[in-house]
Amino acid sequence: MSEVVIQCKYIISGEECNKIIKNGSIIIEDNKIINVGKIDEMKKYVTGHDKIERMNHVAIPAFINAHTHLPETLLRGICDSSKLIEWLYDYVWPFESHMTAEDAYYGASLGALELIESGVAGFIDQYFFVESIEKVVKESKLRALLCPSLFDGTPETGSIEDTWNHIKKFLHSRNNIIKEKDSLLKYGIGPHAPYTVPKEYLLKVSEIAEKYNIPIHIHISETEKEVSDFRKQHQLTPLEYLENLSLLKNKILAAHCVYPSGRDYEIMKKYKVTVLHNPQSNLKLSSGIAPVFKYIEKNIDVVVGTDGNASNNNLDVLEEVRTAALLQKFLAKDPTVLQNYTALKIGTTAGSKIFGLEKAGIIENAIADITLFSLSGAHSWPQNDIISNVLYSASSGDVNDLIVNGKFLYLNREHQTLNKERIIEKSTKIAERILCEMRK
Amino acid sequence: MSEVVIQCKYIISGEECNKIIKNGSIIIEDNKIINVGKIDEMKKYVTGHDKIERMNHVAIPAFINAHTHLPETLLRGICDSSKLIEWLYDYVWPFESHMTAEDAYYGASLGALELIESGVAGFIDQYFFVESIEKVVKESKLRALLCPSLFDGTPETGSIEDTWNHIKKFLHSRNNIIKEKDSLLKYGIGPHAPYTVPKEYLLKVSEIAEKYNIPIHIHISETEKEVSDFRKQHQLTPLEYLENLSLLKNKILAAHCVYPSGRDYEIMKKYKVTVLHNPQSNLKLSSGIAPVFKYIEKNIDVVVGTDGNASNNNLDVLEEVRTAALLQKFLAKDPTVLQNYTALKIGTTAGSKIFGLEKAGIIENAIADITLFSLSGAHSWPQNDIISNVLYSASSGDVNDLIVNGKFLYLNREHQTLNKERIIEKSTKIAERILCEMRK
Numbered sequence: 001m002s003e004v005v006i007q008c009k010y011i012i013s014g015e016e017c018n019k020i021i022k023n024g025s026i027i028i029e030d031n032k033i034i035n036v037g038k039i040d041e042m043k044k045y046v047t048g049h050d051k052i053e054r055m056n057h058v059a060i061p062a063f064i065n066a067h068t069h070l071p072e073t074l075l076r077g078i079c080d081s082s083k084l085i086e087w088l089y090d091y092v093w094p095f096e097s098h099m100t101a102e103d104a105y106y107g108a109s110l111g112a113l114e115l116i117e118s119g120v121a122g123f124i125d126q127y128f129f130v131e132s133i134e135k136v137v138k139e140s141k142l143r144a145l146l147c148p149s150l151f152d153g154t155p156e157t158g159s160i161e162d163t164w165n166h167i168k169k170f171l172h173s174r175n176n177i178i179k180e181k182d183s184l185l186k187y188g189i190g191p192h193a194p195y196t197v198p199k200e201y202l203l204k205v206s207e208i209a210e211k212y213n214i215p216i217h218i219h220i221s222e223t224e225k226e227v228s229d230f231r232k233q234h235q236l237t238p239l240e241y242l243e244n245l246s247l248l249k250n251k252i253l254a255a256h257c258v259y260p261s262g263r264d265y266e267i268m269k270k271y272k273v274t275v276l277h278n279p280q281s282n283l284k285l286s287s288g289i290a291p292v293f294k295y296i297e298k299n300i301d302v303v304v305g306t307d308g309n310a311s312n313n314n315l316d317v318l319e320e321v322r323t324a325a326l327l328q329k330f331l332a333k334d335p336t337v338l339q340n341y342t343a344l345k346i347g348t349t350a351g352s353k354i355f356g357l358e359k360a361g362i363i364e365n366a367i368a369d370i371t372l373f374s375l376s377g378a379h380s381w382p383q384n385d386i387i388s389n390v391l392y393s394a395s396s397g398d399v400n401d402l403i404v405n406g407k408f409l410y411l412n413r414e415h416q417t418l419n420k421e422r423i424i425e426k427s428t429k430i431a432e433r434i435l436c437e438m439r440k
Numbered sequence: 441m442s443e444v445v446i447q448c449k450y451i452i453s454g455e456e457c458n459k460i461i462k463n464g465s466i467i468i469e470d471n472k473i474i475n476v477g478k479i480d481e482m483k484k485y486v487t488g489h490d491k492i493e494r495m496n497h498v499a500i501p502a503f504i505n506a507h508t509h510l511p512e513t514l515l516r517g518i519c520d521s522s523k524l525i526e527w528l529y530d531y532v533w534p535f536e537s538h539m540t541a542e543d544a545y546y547g548a549s550l551g552a553l554e555l556i557e558s559g560v561a562g563f564i565d566q567y568f569f570v571e572s573i574e575k576v577v578k579e580s581k582l583r584a585l586l587c588p589s590l591f592d593g594t595p596e597t598g599s600i601e602d603t604w605n606h607i608k609k610f611l612h613s614r615n616n617i618i619k620e621k622d623s624l625l626k627y628g629i630g631p632h633a634p635y636t637v638p639k640e641y642l643l644k645v646s647e648i649a650e651k652y653n654i655p656i657h658i659h660i661s662e663t664e665k666e667v668s669d670f671r672k673q674h675q676l677t678p679l680e681y682l683e684n685l686s687l688l689k690n691k692i693l694a695a696h697c698v699y700p701s702g703r704d705y706e707i708m709k710k711y712k713v714t715v716l717h718n719p720q721s722n723l724k725l726s727s728g729i730a731p732v733f734k735y736i737e738k739n740i741d742v743v744v745g746t747d748g749n750a751s752n753n754n755l756d757v758l759e760e761v762r763t764a765a766l767l768q769k770f771l772a773k774d775p776t777v778l779q780n781y782t783a784l785k786i787g788t789t790a791g792s793k794i795f796g797l798e799k800a801g802i803i804e805n806a807i808a809d810i811t812l813f814s815l816s817g818a819h820s821w822p823q824n825d826i827i828s829n830v831l832y833s834a835s836s837g838d839v840n841d842l843i844v845n846g847k848f849l850y851l852n853r854e855h856q857t858l859n860k861e862r863i864i865e866k867s868t869k870i871a872e873r874i875l876c877e878m879r880k
Contacts, residue, residue, distance in 0.1 A: 117819070420818065428822045
């Protein structure tokens with residue numbers, strides 16, 4: 001597919017996701033949107049291009065899942081309704097200790113299937129077994145920013161020293177891809193959190209991030225206790241501490257940020273920290289609600305993620321932006337915060353920029369990352385406000401097609417890149433095997 | 441269909457929704473489940489019964505939508521991100537003032553399509569134009585408890601006196617259906633709220649509810665301001681006030697209950713008040729989060745609803761129970777509250793009882809109200825815990841079939857009772873017409 005015209009009932013256009021085109025055409029050449037407008041005005045393109053008719057559909061910029069741990073998909077549902085410590089020590093870590101690189105590959109493959117079926121074009125990951133996930137990204141043709149996890153005791157490499165050496169070697173070997181501007185694969189580095197990674201390693205992380213000009217993806221202020229313990233120990237907030245260590249000269253992707261305090265807002269603004277907001281995971285683990293409406297008021301960048309399948313338990317970004325919008329109205333005690341198009345934007349175009357895309361959204365000269373929702377469900381009618389219908393009434397079950405980088409990964413609900421049957425069969429067996437090993 | 445065997449990969453059984461049968465059969469005769477068990481043990485039923493194979497599906501008790509205003513479906517998306525007063529005065533009431541009985545019929549029909557596609561077997565409604573909704577219930581073959589709204593200035597009847605007279609006549613004319621134990625149609629009465637309905641009418645409501653032995657469906661303590669204003673005026677909470685007026689001798693279905701205070705918990709327990717919990721609507725209008733975990737701790741009955749499509753904006757009960765579970769973990773600061781099966785129960789079997797069903801759930805001798813979810817989506821794998829997968833990973837897009845009172849209303853994603861195309865066409869035109877009239 002190098003030239004294609006997609007005709008839709010609605011297109012949600014504009015970088016801000018606030019422009020609606022009714023009966024519109026999107027013209028894609030190679031990986032780029034070259035034109036968007038009313039069908040009537042675009043007739044000249046219809047000859048010579050493949051035509052995809054979606055006249056009972058709405059096209060939106062594809063979702064970005066800004067924080068996840070893709071191989072965790074194997075752990076779906078193994079532990080709900082547990083306190084964080086029990087969840088980690090009795091379930092997540094024991095499960096992961098049985099995981100091999102091949103297991104992680106199939107877990108990530110299952111996650112990739114799910115991302116595609118949910119209309120998600122790209123994801124930002126933090127996990128070990130980065131080569132396994134990388135293989136999945138190449139096969140699926142999704143967009144990804146892979147940030148190998150650094151902490152003490154990963155099931156892959158063990159000690160933090162070995163993990164560090166592995167990451168260093170890995171990034172070195174990917175130097176050529178890192179330099180490619182248009183690669184679907186991007187890399188970062190994922191020191192787990194300021195309270196789990198020793199200072200000496202944080203300094204090394206900063207150095208290597210600067211060397212390769214890659215972002216640092218780190219968990220920040222996820223729980224109240226974590227922040228108060230950290231402040232007691234260091235007399236600084238986690239972000240103030242990173243500032244003191246000069247880490248913030250690098251691009252920081254800060255997952256969670258549920259409890260900003262001290263100078264955090266000022267720091268986020270000054271260093272252009274991007275907040276990765278995971279509302280459902282934060283509720284499920286009783287962590288809290290991040291003050292996203294305040295971040296947005298202060299022009300701090302926010303993008304939405306699901307967190308891993310062990311704490312969500314799906315990768316559905318639409319559900320996540322809906323939850324984000326609802327929660328902020330509650331938290332602010334003001335239903336006017338997080339307008340519909342802003343909620344959509346923090347799940348779509350706002351995230352695209354992290355992948356180095358200069359233009360994002362269904363607009364001229366942007367890379368074609370597009371999700372098509374079917375309007376066949378009764379919940380899609382009437383269409384008094386199509387943006388509202390997508391944000392508050394649709395479900396991922398309506399996703400009909402996904403285009404990433406100009407290529408259909410999902411066409412009329414059929415996968416174009418991955419072998420779904422085989423992946424489900426393999427990953428199910430792996431999860432069963434590991435759960436069985438854990439019981440021994 | 442009088443005798444049918446449904447074979448499923450999983451059945452979520454038990455009144456508490458906590459029993460899992462793998463590779464199970466459900467035997468239905470007429471409107472009743474006569475047997476549930478392993479396929480192997482049920483072979484004798486396979487001859488002589490129609491066999492429905494759903495070996496990549498999970499059967500769960502069908503959802504109940506415990507609080508809605510079905511014709512409001514016409515208003516979907518007309519006003520998000522607004523304060524309650526603007527939402528009511530500038531959007532909802534002006535729209536409703538243009539609504540005719542025929543408009544309400546098509547609005548409710550569209551809502552019925554949506555309920556069916558979301559796997560919802562029954563709904564508890566409070567609205568005017570009750571005859572229009574009743575017609576939809578008869579045609580759709582859904583289960584419903586219809587509670588005509590009583591307040592001053594309905595678009596249908598105008599003054600509260602005229603509305604009262606209309607309701608009185610209506611209930612009198614339905615006396616025979618009210619006496620039928622097994623009717624899919626049940627009736628109640630819907631005084632809007634203690635702060636909108638004058639005392640003399642609340643007393644009349646109580647009298648008529650007692651006369652016909654029907655429940656009173658009323659909005660209670662939805663917002664903090666409403667409660668504090670009411671307490672200032674009456675020195676009583678809304679529930680204490682109803683107790684003083686002796687209304688609580690009747691069955692009370694209390695929508696919202698976001699701000700219990702004073703003796704409210706004690707009253708709810710003493711008079712077996714049922715709380716109708718609408719978490720997404722309460723967030724969207726910035727009302728708050730009802731303390732459901734406390735209600736459950738105190739053995740107060742809670743069932744989940746969506747509220748109307750003007751404040752949600754869908755009728756998806758699965759989404760609502762998921763939100764309920766997540767919010768309670770946040771509110772209680774304890775992820776162990778609202779275990780998975782309890783969350784499922786307050787969206788399914790707990791609600792069935794309000795319809796007079798003595799047994800509820802996929803168990804022997806219960807009426808067959810069943811939803812079948814497809815497990816074909818990647819998000820349904822692996823199946824480490826099928827109850828968790830339904831509660832946290834599925835979407836209404838997975839609903840494949842709905843059985844109400846032993847009859848398929850939705851079979852392999854095809855409506856069996858309603859004409860979807862015609863309803864969508866008519867209701868869309870009506871919404872367009874009313875929005876156009878409003879702009880004049």
